[in-house]
Amino acid sequence: MKKEIFELLRARVAEKGVNQVAKDLGVSHSTVSLVIKGTYAASTANIEKKVMAAYGLIGIQCPVLGNIKPDVCAENTRKYVKLNLFAWNPDTTKLRTACRRCEVRI
DSSP states (O other), X not given: OOHHHHHHHHHHHHXXXXXXXXXXXXXXXXXXXXXXXXXXXXXXXXXXXXXXXXXXXXXXXXXXXXXXXXXXXXXXXXXIIISOOOOSSHHHHHHHHHHHHOSSOO
16 A cells, blocks of 8 residues: 555544544445554555545546546445435436446445
8 A cells, every 4th residue: 555545544544533434435444454554465456546535635537427526426325326226317327327336436
């Protein structure tokens, strides 16, 4: 994991706590703990993307909405993926499908 991203993650954990950061990133409490301790066995590339997206280091390129802020992405994910909301509006249906397939998906 890149040093600046790791430091950002540590700062957010110190500020918000492990549980809230895990919720923000859409990963488990133990994943955040292991990454912070440096004992996470898997690749951290996905975690890096989620940290950068969730905490505003990059904008998120949504195939439906274009370049969006992380909080907009998180709200769309919450509405269309986690709550499993359906919509009859074609644009909303496109967004729901894109959110479900997204790699960043906060």
